[in-house]
Amino acid sequence: MKLALKELRRRPGRFATATIILTLIAILLMFLGGLLDGLIATSTGAIRAQNAQAIVYSGTAQASFVRSRIEPELRAQVEAVEGVTEVGGIGNVQLGARVPGNGPRDLASVALFGYELAPDGVPDAPPFGQAWADETIKASGVEEGMVIELGPARTPIEIVGFVKDTNFNGQSSLWASPDTWRDVLSANRPDAQVGADVFQALVVRGDGTDLPGAIDAATAGATDSYTVAGAVAAIPGVTEQQNTFNQIIGVTLAIALVVIGLFFALLTVERTSLYGVLKALGAKSSTIFAGLVAQAVVVTAIAALIAGALVAVLDLLIPPGSIPLLVTPARIVSSVVLLLVAAVLGCSFSLRRVLRIDPASAIGTTS
Amino acid sequence: MFLAFKEMARAKVRFALLIAAIALLVFLILFQQSLQNGLITGFIGAIREQSAPVLVYSVDGQRVVQGSAITPEMEAQVRTAPGVREVGPIGQGTFTGKPSGNADGETFDTTIIGYELGPDGNGIGAPTTVVEGRLPNADNEAVVSDADVQLGYGIGDSVTLLPGAKSITIVGVAQDAQLNVSPTLFVSYETYLDAIKSVNPDAGTPLPNVLGVVPADGYTAEQTVTSINDQSLDLDALTKDDAAAQTPGVSQVQQSFNIIFLLYGLVVPCVTGLFFLIVTFQKANSLTLLRAIGAPAGRLVSSLLIQVIVIVGAGLLIGTLLYYPVSQQSLGGITLRFETSAVVFWSVLLLSLGVLSSLVAARRVLSIDPIEATTGQGVGS
Numbered sequence: 054m055k056l057a058l059k060e061l062r063r064r065p066g067r068f069a070t071a072t073i074i075l076t077l078i079a080i081l082l083m084f085l086g087g088l089l090d091g092l093i094a095t096s097t098g099a100i101r102a103q104n105a106q107a108i109v110y111s112g113t114a115q116a117s118f119v120r121s122r123i124e125p126e127l128r129a130q131v132e133a134v135e136g137v138t139e140v141g142g143i144g145n146v147q148l149g150a151r152v153p154g155n156g157p158r159d160l161a162s163v164a165l166f167g168y169e170l171a172p173d174g175v176p177d178a179p180p181f182g183q184a185w186a187d188e189t190i191k192a193s194g195v196e197e198g199m200v201i202e203l204g205p206a207r208t209p210i211e212i213v214g215f216v217k218d219t220n221f222n223g224q225s226s227l228w229a230s231p232d233t234w235r236d237v238l239s240a241n242r243p244d245a246q247v248g249a250d251v252f253q254a255l256v257v258r259g260d261g262t263d264l265p266g267a268i269d270a271a272t273a274g275a276t277d278s279y280t281v282a283g284a285v286a287a288i289p290g291v292t293e294q295q296n297t298f299n300q301i302i303g304v305t306l307a308i309a310l311v312v313i314g315l316f317f318a319l320l321t322v323e324r325t326s327l328y329g330v331l332k333a334l335g336a337k338s339s340t341i342f343a344g345l346v347a348q349a350v351v352v353t354a355i356a357a358l359i360a361g362a363l364v365a366v367l368d369l370l371i372p373p374g375s376i377p378l379l380v381t382p383a384r385i386v387s388s389v390v391l392l393l394v395a396a397v398l399g400c401s402f403s404l405r406r407v408l409r410i411d412p413a414s415a416i417g418t419t420s
Numbered sequence: 421m422f423l424a425f426k427e428m429a430r431a432k433v434r435f436a437l438l439i440a441a442i443a444l445l446v447f448l449i450l451f452q453q454s455l456q457n458g459l460i461t462g463f464i465g466a467i468r469e470q471s472a473p474v475l476v477y478s479v480d481g482q483r484v485v486q487g488s489a490i491t492p493e494m495e496a497q498v499r500t501a502p503g504v505r506e507v508g509p510i511g512q513g514t515f516t517g518k519p520s521g522n523a524d525g526e527t528f529d530t531t532i533i534g535y536e537l538g539p540d541g542n543g544i545g546a547p548t549t550v551v552e553g554r555l556p557n558a559d560n561e562a563v564v565s566d567a568d569v570q571l572g573y574g575i576g577d578s579v580t581l582l583p584g585a586k587s588i589t590i591v592g593v594a595q596d597a598q599l600n601v602s603p604t605l606f607v608s609y610e611t612y613l614d615a616i617k618s619v620n621p622d623a624g625t626p627l628p629n630v631l632g633v634v635p636a637d638g639y640t641a642e643q644t645v646t647s648i649n650d651q652s653l654d655l656d657a658l659t660k661d662d663a664a665a666q667t668p669g670v671s672q673v674q675q676s677f678n679i680i681f682l683l684y685g686l687v688v689p690c691v692t693g694l695f696f697l698i699v700t701f702q703k704a705n706s707l708t709l710l711r712a713i714g715a716p717a718g719r720l721v722s723s724l725l726i727q728v729i730v731i732v733g734a735g736l737l738i739g740t741l742l743y744y745p746v747s748q749q750s751l752g753g754i755t756l757r758f759e760t761s762a763v764v765f766w767s768v769l770l771l772s773l774g775v776l777s778s779l780v781a782a783r784r785v786l787s788i789d790p791i792e793a794t795t796g797q798g799v800g801s
Contacts (some may be wrong), residue, residue, distance in 0.1 A: 120516055
């Protein structure tokens with residue numbers, strides 16, 4: 054193994070091209086993963102933040118807030134379900150927001166939520182006309198204490214503070230009282246307005262092994278309930294995005310595996326006579342193969358580190374609101390681990406070739 | 421040439437691995453090209469394939485049809501703007517639809533686009549790509565996008581909107597006319613208003629989401645857009661192509677895919693170039709010997725280039741063959757298509773880049789000095 058690492062140090066040029074290719078593939082993997090994470094994070098934050106055992110929509114809503122209506126009678130049925138301890142109404146409306154100081158056509162996209170039970174990281178609902186805002190709205194120039202105007206009715210909303218990771222459908226979320234939400238909804242979306250005490254969905258806290266199932270059974274299918282994770286997956290497009298991206302990432306990994314396999318197979322062929330000499334001097338096949346694996350792991354690790362740094366720089370360079378890239382340490386680490394596994398597997402293509410080398414071939418073949 | 425093929429026949433595994441890598445890359449590029457085009461068509465096809473040359477949004481709508489609302493004052497400003505011949509309201513909403521043609525009784529997010537039908541259903545905002553059946557000419561009739569027929573939205577089927585019992589009958593099919601990657605129905609404006617009332621009894625009368633505008637004689641769509649936007653800072657008029665391209669999310673999708681294509685496009689020539697460079701190193705002594713016994717350098721280089729063309733060509737062929745069956749499928753509501761132009765574009769580009777990348781190896785071959793056969797040196801030294 055020492056010999057292999059020595060070769061890497063003394064003849065780095067030999068491995069440069071493979072490192073460049075693997076760097077490109079690692080960038081691809083991390084970029085694809087970051088894109089997936091960004092798309093999911095900006096679409097699902099408001100649901101993920103819910104501290105609840107069930108999210109309840111009306112039976113035909115297909116897990117869509119705007120198509121869901123929970124009347125007070127239906128809510129009472131949910132509240133009566135065994136194991137339910139707290140029930141809070143929730144609703145949202147997505148609008149453009151005029152920000153003081155921005156151009157008349159330069160609006161921020163927001164999703165205003167009215168809520169009764171505060172999600173994780175969000176304080177209790179502020180008084181009428183005020184809202185907590187997701188910090189991503191700062192990119193549009195919004196500051197604490199600022200009054201922004203929502204929708205065509207230009208309903209004023211004062212921003213009283215900021216919260217984190219609560220975006221919805223790619224829009225910055227605002228968290229307000231139910232009255233504020235109803236007022237904004239009626240003024241700007243008369244076609245979607247709801248009566249007093251009607252909410253779009255319910256956030257349910259309680260215990261029991263299958264609270265969503267118990268709620269749907271108790272309402273005879275008038276509700277469509279999910280765990281928080283289920284509600285995230287049920288947001289239209291989320292599961293499809295995850296499946297598609299994971300398939301693309303899988304094939305890209307397969308390409309990495311083939312490239313590593315190809316490179317080290319060629320390298321092994323090139324050094325067959327050298328390995329013959331090493332074997333003739335007493336080196337075991339396992340030692341030679343371990344050297345190859347070590348080289349593959351080092352080359353891949355270097356490529357992955359360069360790629361990680363480049364993707365982090367790319368993340369900084371991409372302006373907010375353009376490509377939804379989210380670079381997280383977890384994604385970088387998982388990509389590196391997957392690449393290292395691909396490197397070891399790719400290297401194993403050369404194992405048979407190393408085992409086949411006959412020490413006797415060293416005699417007379419090298420000078 | 422003989423030399424090139426002989427060498428490939430003798431080292432099948434190594435050349436097969438390279439072909440496999442290129443084929444996988446080609447497959448991924450073409451698949452993602454189809455995915456990108458399918459996603460964008462499913463996302464904004466209905467905007468591209470409707471009849472109004474100009475669409476007017478409210479600035480608040482931020483170029484999302486459902487997010488836009490046109491007040492009566494704004495509509496009056498549009499109607500009086502120079503260059504406007506005809507104006508028609510267009511409304512859009514998303515509903516839960518249960519098509520009668522779905523054997524499993526499934527329900528789907530269903531987009532409904534309402535427009536004023538006019539005398540023959542060909543009013544402002546009508547779908548322009550009807551390929552089967554006819555346009556709606558009465559309330560409760562609809563034209564559906566072709567991608568949705570397989571879900572049970574066929575001609576003669578009815579769609580029930582839930583909750584409630586509002587039913588709409590499908591009378592025609594339009595090509596590439598989806599919106600929001602969901603089943604899309606073009607109906608009369610009255611049917612759209614009824615649909616909203618049927619699912620939400622608390623609903624007030626909605627404002628039109630956008631206005632479809634036909635430019636006056638002597639005005640281009642672009643001139644009409646400028647004229648309307650000059651009327652008010654609350655109006656956001658766009659040609660229909662611009663409206664489609666500037667729908668939020670479209671440019672992000674394109675930018676993201678362009679970065680992915682660039683990276684894949686770089687990997688192919690790098691892998692090809694690396695492979696042939698290493699192979700050239702490996703056979704350095706043989707090449708030197710060939711030069712010493714009189715083989716011209718040109719023949720050795722052409723042998724190398726033939727190998728590159730055959731290998732990249734085989735990778736392209738296999739990648740395209742893998743791509744073909746996948747391109748006939750739908751993926752989560754996105755209709756994929758075999759993109760012939762993409763196949764041609766990427767084939768030419770990757771073949772050219774492959775040949776270009778092998779020039780480094782070719783340079784090594786050209787630098788061989790036959791005298792080195794007598795000294796034991798080769799191109800690898």
